[in-house]
Amino acid sequence: MSSNYRITYNVDMVFCIDATGSMGGVINMVKNNALHFFNDVTQAMAKKNKTIDKLRVRVVAFRDYIADGDDAMLVTDFFSLPEQTADFERCVNSIEAFGGGDDPEDGLEALGYAIRSNWNAEGMKKRQVIVVWTDATTHELGFGASAPNYPSRMAKTFDELTAWWGDCQNPGYINQNAKRLLLFAPNGPHWGLISDTWDNVIHFPSVAGKGLGEYDYEQIIDSISNTI
Amino acid sequence: MAINSKKNALVSVVDSIFVVGGEMIEKNGEDSYAYSLNDKYGFIGVFDGCGGIGSRKYDSFENKTGAFISSHTSANLMLEWFNLFTKHGYELSSDSMNSVCSSMKENLENELRKYDSVAGTTALKGSLTKNFPTTASMVLFSGDKSKMQALYIWAGDSRGFMLTKGGLIQITRDDIEDDGDALQNLSNDSKLTNMVCADGSFHLNGRMVNAPESGIMITATDGFFGYFSTPMEFEYMLLDTLMASESIAQWKDKLNDYIRKYTADDYTMCVAVYGYKSVRALKKVYAPRMDMLYKKYISGLPGLGDEARIHLWNDYKKDYYRGD
Secondary structure, three states: OOOOOOOEEEEEEEEEEEOOHHHHHOHHHHHHHHHHHHHHHHHHHHHOOOEEEEEEEEEEEEOOHHHHHHHOEEEOOOEEEOOOHHHHHHHHHOOOOOOOOOOOEOHHHHHHHHHOOOOOOOOOEEEEEEEEEOOOOEOOOOOOOOOOOOOOOOOOOHHHHHHHHEOOOOEOOOOOOOEEEEEEEOOOOOHHHHHHHOOOEEEEEOOOOOOOOHHHHHHHHHHHHOOO | OOOOOOOOOHHHHEEEEEEEEEOOOOOOOOEEEEEEEOOOEEEEEEEEEOOOOOOOEEHHHOOEEHHHHHHHHHHHHHHHHHHHHHHOOOOOOOOOHHHHHHHHHHHHHHHHHHHHHOOOOOOOEOOOOOOOOEOEEEEEEEEOOOOEEEEEEEEOOOEEEEEEOOEEEEOOOOOEOOOOOHHHHHHHOOOEOOOEOOOOOOOOEEEEEEEOOOEEEEEEOHHHHOOOOOHHHHHHHHHHHHHOOOOHHHHHHHHHHHHHHHOOOOEEEEEEEEOOOOHHHHHHHHHHHHHHHHHHHHOOOOOOOHHHHHHHHHHHHHHHOOOO
């Protein structure tokens, strides 16, 4: 008996990065983590003989619709890696920490953009990963709706955003088996609620991942690369 | 091939019990196993530590992951449980199935809670973390030359099979979110809904089988059966390697050689062969099945589109799920 059959994985990642002024002290750490994260996941999968067929990464840099106007949300298409690695790196490195207005930010809108990404539906096995780095809690959805550039098709409430994420009874806009959400965010509203109630979430309560230990990081990477 | 025998005792009926296993990362394999046999009862079991949600490493346990600790602890504990079960002379029957499952569960829960109590806290939160999770797939069996009863017990997506001259039967049902069949589950990567873990929020499923006078009982982790394009290739691999072997030791080596080339996970399979007396007799019984399997399901697979593959599977699965 012989076989050339190999299970391959299509991996999509969306990096949501808080780019407001309060992130100034940690933005370089976050950018560095974002640039290395996809590589750490692919290496962990390779170690277990899991072959990645297609790898794509997308960036959502978010601030505050009321305070920051046109700079409130930077959303890219997916970069195919390794072909577009230089473009991806240029994009991440161009993010600067400024603005933000009050303490909470529009992180839920960033998450909304991420969930409704144009995920790769092809391939045998998939991972669809969203990573959020922020030092702030979030506004309620629609807090910035009076801003002219506020997206008209955004989820109106937290419950609607929860439905976008989906669960085993009612799948959302992201593949139920492939999805993973990783939060490097404080434990306040709404991040704490998400980690308590949404499925397939891992949350390191902190200022944008500051203080993350080696073992915790390995655990996060393994929880994303392995079946659950 | 033969295990030393006493007339009419289980040991005179069981030809061989063996395990085939391997790990992706040396000395950190998250699969484990246990097996034992005495005059009256036999036991085989595999355990697959859940490396996704159980990937936390514990300082207090030599930096091993919760998945590693759980699978190995569970295997050792179930062996101890089996020895006590045997010592007390309990009966294996449909009536005792629930109490057997409850007793096993209680033992697993109590032991893993002990680990949990000294494990300390972690900064990480969320549903992607669980303390000391592992799957379990076990068979507790008893019989003689005229009959064999087998209780399949499981939690999670490690599986229990019965291989007879009529083909491979999957006895267990995966505890997963999707209700897809074994072909769909090869690509769905569905989430486990039930597994052995320290918080006790699990159950052990049980299914009693009146097994034929001769057969092969199998428990396996998904590293063994989950990397084929169709479930029928798993059966074919079992038979093809058997037919190319002159002894059980050779069969074991060939199984290992084959699976390690294609899997992307730790892999473990525990096998109990009974009622054949010799490898020659065993091969003779399974040769017609292998020929039929090859002609009907395997030879045409290369180059088949998804639809045709599903069509073949739909025909094959009538026997694969027989007894449901």
